[in-house]
Amino acid sequence: MAALEHSHSLQAEAFLFIVLFATTAWVVSTATAKSVPLPPLRFKSTIGKFKILQVADMHYADGQSTKCEDVLPSQFSTCSDLNTTDFVKRMIKAEKPDFIVFTGDNIYGVDAKDAATSLKAAFEPAISAKLPWAAVLGNHDQESTLTRKQVMKHIVPMEYTLSKVNPHGKKIDGFGNYNLEVKGMKGSKLEGKSVLNLYFLDSGDYSTDPNITGYDWIKASQQAWFKETSAKLQKNYKSNPSAQSESAPGLVYFHIPLPEVKIFGSSSIIGVKQEPISCPLYNSGFLETMVQAEDVKAAFTGHDHKNDFCGKLRGIELCYAGGFGYHAYGKAGWSRRSRVVVASLEKDIKGGWKGVQSITTWKRLDDEHLSKIDTQTLWTKTRMSSFED
Template identity: 40%
Template sequence: MSWSLAREFTLRDNIFGFDSLDSAKSMDAAFATAIASNIPWVAVLGNHDQEGTLSREGVMKYIVGMKNTLSKLNPPEVHVIDGFGNYNLEVEGVKGTDMENKSVLNLYFLDSGDYSTLPSIPGYGFGYHAYGKAGWSRRARVVVASLEKTQKNTWGDVISIKTWKCLDDEHLTAIDGQVLWSKSFHGKTSLEY
């Protein structure tokens, strides 16, 4: 995956409220790059996603049905959970190794919520969603797994798994870069884009 493709996955809402006259069409456009890449991708809900023509549940159900997505509505064994799109993806070890069928990386995705209607949570809306403290830059943790291409032009072994935080500023500034795993680790701790 190239850095330019990774930059498409920012921390914006899938639907921007009242500008979306057709939520499904808006999501088709928002995820077009991910779908065209023909690689697995995921999404979670933002705080405005219910403001279009679909409910929060409807938005997540639509995302779950899109091509190549690994997104999930919610864990099937949990019947009472707040929000939609709260799930865990486990990355298993390489086939043919001791780590095959064992989780080597857990990725947790959580619905950020929209607005609080609970009296016990003051400030109806502002600061309720999961962005951190008021005044902090919004940010998202990006995880990229780079894969080899085989001679048959299919995806092969994992080359590396890298992560960084992407700030929601005009440059989509990357901070806190880390190499989580590398096939040929050379002691590098920063990311090369």
Template identity: 35%
Template sequence: MPKCQSDCLERESQLRKTLHFNRNGKFKIVQFTDTEFCTPDDEELQMKAMMRRILEAEQPDLVVYTGDVISSNKSPNPIQAFKDAVSVPEDMQIPWAAVFGNHDSEAADMTREQLHNLQLAHRFCYAQPDPPNVQGAGNYALEILDEQQQPAAALYFLDSGSYSPLEHLRVGFYDWIRRSQIAWYTDTSYRLTARNGGAPLPSLGFFHIPLPEYNDIWDFSVCYGQKLDKYCCAPWINTGFFAAMMEMGDIMGTFVGHDHGNDFWGTLHGIRLCYGRTTRNAYLDQPFPTGARVIQLTEGLRSFDTWLHLEDGSVIHEQPAHQPEGRRLQT
């Protein structure tokens, strides 16, 4: 088959894949994060076994990998490492999608564009080809349909990049969501809202590196969960993605990884900013069981439920509250 014909068939196959609320009006997502697959060993076999147990127990409608799917510079074969990372939902025939983190493309011979094309080649991957003229690789939106086959919710996936392009000027260490991505998000949101009679679709956002606002909610709001990393390793540059979400009025919550010792969430101006639960070693000097975050949407509601499912099988619905330590400036 000619390559151009093969590429066209693959694109059509991606466009035909659709997500739906189930008969009970629910849609469940399992978020795996920072799996950092690199070399097949006992740790990775145990991680895959844990991922399978969680998926068997939760029976999700979608699996989302929020970055650092692989540790490419530590792997002798990054392509095989990625295939290993996504093999569990692939084998179980569960729809899945991924965004990329800073470790995914550290190897000189592995680009984010190659990784995105690699995920699109998998049978049960529901990611979409990149829009033109948008920074990064792995920017796409997925609709969740109701019984009438109409969009009832949306999921946004964004490439939060890897390392600061201005690091030589000492402007931060990690990358940020760029203006072209924010423009793509707002354009897509406008389109979906217009198709929905002017009402924003209940939506969620997934990316790897936390926004600067994640530091704000921990310092100035009541949060739920743990912050065992000293800092939220957010970019120093704030490009206004949070403001864009507020203006569009559709995204109810965001889900990130990156900081392996953090699993907290908090609400800022009506948007819940959530960490996943690291699926691989948290690199801490204290116990911190690995696992996943689970997110559940209910058709027709502008809200969602979320809980943790850990490696030992325990399910945590109520995370401990953390009182803010910072003080708001008085005006």
């Protein structure tokens, strides 16, 4: 009997060991999976393209219980935040983007009972699709249970995101100022260099200056960081003997449009302008900063949901995405929409890949066919490469 009891005891201990080992291994595996950094963004397709999906103004709140705004009477009874989620998923399936950018007012803080829960639901389609994504803040993200800084700190550890609170070691205004590099094709002469530079800035929420009302603006400290970063990227790119003589192009993403956008009339834009430009009353000079940097080809914003146009000013395309979210003001009968941007590499005569040749854009509507509209070229390289093919 004693021998039998001893045998059972050993079996129980062995079973416990196996359970503990399996549990520990699962925990370690899970932790490791979340801590492993994502690979760098890269022109990984054999066709030499990199596609970015911009999602502006989701205004996500509490899911199915959150009703839509400015939709047709026939839509209202069944329309909720889930329509926004479904639109993101449809766009991912249709466009198969390499990267997603969420340009602020990702959640509508006033109506979101718990910011963390709303943020998780808002970004869930990108995470489920295992796509790299990044976000900046708008003027409503901080109005729930998390401060502006806390919202950005909550976003950064989420799965598949490349978002950052701010550059390491830099004292800078706002939360969510950072850059990402898109590397050249694997196996090409530029595989170790960024051939497309992406900049993200926190355009703030509301002015804290007692003498200036209205919306916030991109501050001097942010612009100083931007200029320094742009200069470093351009120097690094040009140091490669296989690089083009001109700089790698840059794209900039933030939420609130610049004051200069007000000058565009209907004859100088592609898209529609259906509401006044809700920009800062103070002009901090960021357009001039981008012009002087010499690498920026386009800047993309959200904020004004009924505007979806691009207009060119001083060599830079200033583009709205158009309102995406259903729990946000819009225009009944005017479809929610999203902007897509594609950078295409130049091919050399030997069949290899060089730097970016062109940048194009279009929008898709959340209608039955995900209609594609307003295709346009934002930028095309005109200068010759500095090396022979």
